[in-house]
Amino acid sequence: MKKLISAALASAMVLSLAACGSTGSSESTSAATTGDSAATAEASATDGTTPIKLGGIGPTTGSAASYGIAVMQGEQLAVDEINAAAGHTVFEFKFEDDEHDAEKSMNAYNTLKDWGMQALLGPVTSTPSLSVAGETVNDNMFMLTPSASAVDVVETGDNVFQMCFTDPNQGIVSADYIAEKGLGTKIGVIYDSSDAYSMGIYNAFAEEATAKGLEVVTAVSFTSDNKSDLSTQVAKCQEAGADLVFLPIYYNEASQILIAADKVGYKPTFFGCDGMDGILTIEGFDTSLAEGLMLLCPFSATATDETTQKFVSAYEAAYNETPIQFAADAYDCVYAIYECVQNGSINGDMSASDMCDALKAQFTTMTFNGTTGEGQTWSADGTVNKPPRVYVVTDGAYQTAE
Amino acid sequence: MFRLKNMRKSTKSNLVTFGIVIGFYIVIQILSALGLLTSSLSGQLVPICSYVILAVSLNLTVGILGELSLGHAGFMSVGAFSGTIVWTTLYGQVPNWLGLLLSFVVGGVVAGLFGFIVGVPVLRLSGDYLAIVTLAFGEIIKNVMNACYLGYDSTGLHLSFKDAASMNMDPTGTMIINGAMGITGIKKASTFTIGIVLVILTLLVILNLINSRAGRAIESIRDNEIAARSVGINITKYKLMAFITSAVFAGIAGVLYSLNYSSLVAKKFDYNTSILILVFVVLGGIGNIRGSVIAAALLTVLPELLRAVNDYRMLIYAIVLIVVMIFSQSPQVVAWRKRILDGIRSRMKPGPKAKEVQ
Numbered sequence: 001m002k003k004l005i006s007a008a009l010a011s012a013m014v015l016s017l018a019a020c021g022s023t024g025s026s027e028s029t030s031a032a033t034t035g036d037s038a039a040t041a042e043a044s045a046t047d048g049t050t051p052i053k054l055g056g057i058g059p060t061t062g063s064a065a066s067y068g069i070a071v072m073q074g075e076q077l078a079v080d081e082i083n084a085a086a087g088h089t090v091f092e093f094k095f096e097d098d099e100h101d102a103e104k105s106m107n108a109y110n111t112l113k114d115w116g117m118q119a120l121l122g123p124v125t126s127t128p129s130l131s132v133a134g135e136t137v138n139d140n141m142f143m144l145t146p147s148a149s150a151v152d153v154v155e156t157g158d159n160v161f162q163m164c165f166t167d168p169n170q171g172i173v174s175a176d177y178i179a180e181k182g183l184g185t186k187i188g189v190i191y192d193s194s195d196a197y198s199m200g201i202y203n204a205f206a207e208e209a210t211a212k213g214l215e216v217v218t219a220v221s222f223t224s225d226n227k228s229d230l231s232t233q234v235a236k237c238q239e240a241g242a243d244l245v246f247l248p249i250y251y252n253e254a255s256q257i258l259i260a261a262d263k264v265g266y267k268p269t270f271f272g273c274d275g276m277d278g279i280l281t282i283e284g285f286d287t288s289l290a291e292g293l294m295l296l297c298p299f300s301a302t303a304t305d306e307t308t309q310k311f312v313s314a315y316e317a318a319y320n321e322t323p324i325q326f327a328a329d330a331y332d333c334v335y336a337i338y339e340c341v342q343n344g345s346i347n348g349d350m351s352a353s354d355m356c357d358a359l360k361a362q363f364t365t366m367t368f369n370g371t372t373g374e375g376q377t378w379s380a381d382g383t384v385n386k387p388p389r390v391y392v393v394t395d396g397a398y399q400t401a402e
Numbered sequence: 403m404f405r406l407k408n409m410r411k412s413t414k415s416n417l418v419t420f421g422i423v424i425g426f427y428i429v430i431q432i433l434s435a436l437g438l439l440t441s442s443l444s445g446q447l448v449p450i451c452s453y454v455i456l457a458v459s460l461n462l463t464v465g466i467l468g469e470l471s472l473g474h475a476g477f478m479s480v481g482a483f484s485g486t487i488v489w490t491t492l493y494g495q496v497p498n499w500l501g502l503l504l505s506f507v508v509g510g511v512v513a514g515l516f517g518f519i520v521g522v523p524v525l526r527l528s529g530d531y532l533a534i535v536t537l538a539f540g541e542i543i544k545n546v547m548n549a550c551y552l553g554y555d556s557t558g559l560h561l562s563f564k565d566a567a568s569m570n571m572d573p574t575g576t577m578i579i580n581g582a583m584g585i586t587g588i589k590k591a592s593t594f595t596i597g598i599v600l601v602i603l604t605l606l607v608i609l610n611l612i613n614s615r616a617g618r619a620i621e622s623i624r625d626n627e628i629a630a631r632s633v634g635i636n637i638t639k640y641k642l643m644a645f646i647t648s649a650v651f652a653g654i655a656g657v658l659y660s661l662n663y664s665s666l667v668a669k670k671f672d673y674n675t676s677i678l679i680l681v682f683v684v685l686g687g688i689g690n691i692r693g694s695v696i697a698a699a700l701l702t703v704l705p706e707l708l709r710a711v712n713d714y715r716m717l718i719y720a721i722v723l724i725v726v727m728i729f730s731q732s733p734q735v736v737a738w739r740k741r742i743l744d745g746i747r748s749r750m751k752p753g754p755k756a757k758e759v760q
Contacts, residue, residue: 060713061713061716096709097709097712097715101670102663102665102667102670103449103663103670104705106445106663107442107445107446107706108709109445110440110441110442110444110445110446111441111442111706111709113441113442114440114441114442126583127583127584127665127667127669130586130664130665131663131664131665133664134587134588134590134663134664134665135664150583152583152586152587152665155587156587156664193548193549193565193581193582194545194548194549194582194669195582196581196582196583196667198582199565199566199581199582199583200583202565203565203566203567206565206567207567219565223545223548224669225541225545
């Protein structure tokens with residue numbers, strides 16, 4: 001009886017592995033057939049270019065799902081727009097979930113490779129990106145991450161590029177801005193010590209603040225395990241007499257801090273980074289509490305320039321919500337690649353490795369205008385150069401800070 | 403044939419287990435040689451090996467010793483971090499095979515040491531209490547590693563549990579563990595072959611332990627601690643033996659796992675990972691080592707197979723777990739399965755039986 005079961009299980013294992021192999025191949029064949037049908041569609045459109053397969057990776061489930069979904073929607077929107085405008089399939093797009101986990105992210109990457117991905121737009125979060133970036137270097141696969149801002153991500157290899165600012169860069173720019181404008185004399189910091197994003201900004205901020213002669217009176221932390229009540233951290237800042245509180249954290253936690261500060265009648269200037277974008281979209285959050293909040297962010301949904309307006313209205317029409325900075329970065333990623341398609345440096349017939357070399361050359365020389373800034377350029381190390389913008393929340397909307 | 407028949411039942415069963423592992427290795431090698439191996443599957447081979455080792459080692463605590471441990475990921479974590487530190491600091495200075503060997507040894511020894519430190523006070527407890535204490539241990543390890551900054555420069559080692567700035571490190575120094583960012587830039591070293599070798603090593607040690615005198619002593623503690631004590635079995639010694647062995651292999655699995663990726667963060671080794679390993683053990687059958695091997699391999703591959711159904715993936719995964727659990731554990735289903743199997747057997751029996759009589 002035992003033997004029979006084990007034999008059955010063993011055969012089940014072998015079968016499932018075979019099935020794994022065959023699903024992989026059947027998927028690629030089905031992809032190939034869709035590719036074929038797309039190709040025939042193109043042939044009828046008398047073009048003859050093969051679509052480029054773009055892959056995306058990010059958390060669409062789990063604790064970081066709101067960022068992953070925003071990126072997925074931003075990328076999908078851009079791909080749809082480009083395909084519709086061109087009248088044929090320029091990009092084929094496939095997005096895989098990684099649950100904000102490095103192991104799952106690698107699996108997603110490998111799945112996309114089986115699908116025939118030629119360039120990767122992702123992953124969304126830093127920890128998975130570090131693992132995936134290591135693998136893209138081995139494969140010479142072009143990787144452009146919309147939002148993984150840890151500096152180690154781009155340091156992994158010269159094929160890895162970022163659409164967002166790096167964490168240390170944000171910390172340094174914030175400290176410089178605060179010092180230059182004299183926004184505060186006594187500075188408090190509340191950060192998430194279990195989060196790479198928050199720590200990256202905080203470490204650079206602390207260093208730059210000392211260099212600029214800013215007085216950091218207190219720096220208090222929380223971790224992802226104990227963030228249900230942040231009033232202690234707020235109280236500590238109040239006790240230390242901080243007149244500016246720097247919040248290098250994401251908007252969900254920031255909203256709790258604003259609520260806690262309001263309860264005890266503590267009214268310093270709050271200053272956040274790009275993770276703060278989205279705070280006005282939280283359901284049930286009284287946006288009047290965010291009044292006067294300053295944030296360093298490359299994107300504002302209320303900006304009046306044409307590119308942003310077009311993107312915001314299209315995004316709202318498609319998904320019925322206001323885009324956050326993650327969606328905007330993702331949208332820009334696709335358009336940046338499209339610019340390379342338009343100037344003829346890449347096409348769908350190239351192998352992933354050739355395309356990577358071509359894109360590397362393009363990205364280090366081109367200037368790109370997108371929703372997250374005009375005149376964006378990339379250094380050879382993969383970091384983006386774009387002007388930082390500081391916004392201040394006035395009457396429930398972002399206004400450019402003077 | 404004659405020898406096979408006279409073999410002890412446990413030996414035969416162990417051989418089948420090894421056969422499955424080696425067979426799996428050969429099948430993968432053939433697929434790989436024929437170019438049929440997808441990137442998706444080949445990327446999962448090392449994690450599969452690592453989860454198999456974890457499940458087998460946890461089964462020693464849960465199935466053989468009979469104590470519920472919810473902190474297995476904690477041992478994996480200390481093993482992974484210590485092994486990876488050895489690997490990254492020695493990289494390029496000693497031959498790779500030596501660095502790799504040392505990192506596995508260090509990972510295992512450090513995890514075993516933690517097993518001892520935790521085991522001595524904790525094994526006085528049993529049942530739910532032990533489960534909660536091991537759970538707390540896992541969380542402590544996670545949070546300590548998450549806040550740990552370690553680096554070295556010309557003046558020596560620097561350690562901080564606050565932030566990078568308070569380490570006062572020379573700018574030219576090298577960061578080893580960078581807090582929540584963990585260890586980055588790890589040179590990948592784990593391969594499927596190394597993984598399989600380690601799986602076989604784990605099985606050799608643990609199966610031999612189970613079938614030895616010590617193993618029977620451990621099982622007697624599980625079955626009746628008072629009776630075991632009354633016949634003079636040293637309870638503390640055998641409990642620690644099982645617990646530490648289990649921790650050592652969890653540490654080795656941690657090293658294998660971490661050297662498969664270019665970055666390592668403490669967050670990975672949380673409560674969920676401990677539970678995941680426990681699920682492998684329970685699903686494969688508590689105390690059934692071969693079951694653990696198969697369950698760990700299948701349940702690692704399953705979520706990836708279900709990628710095609712996207713959003714329903716986790717739902718289907720959960721349903722599969724429930725169905726398998728009912729199929730293998732529910733008394734009614736077990737009785738029904740037995741009836742069916744007996745039916746089939748009685749129909750097939752006459753042939754072979756006649757042969758046996760001859």
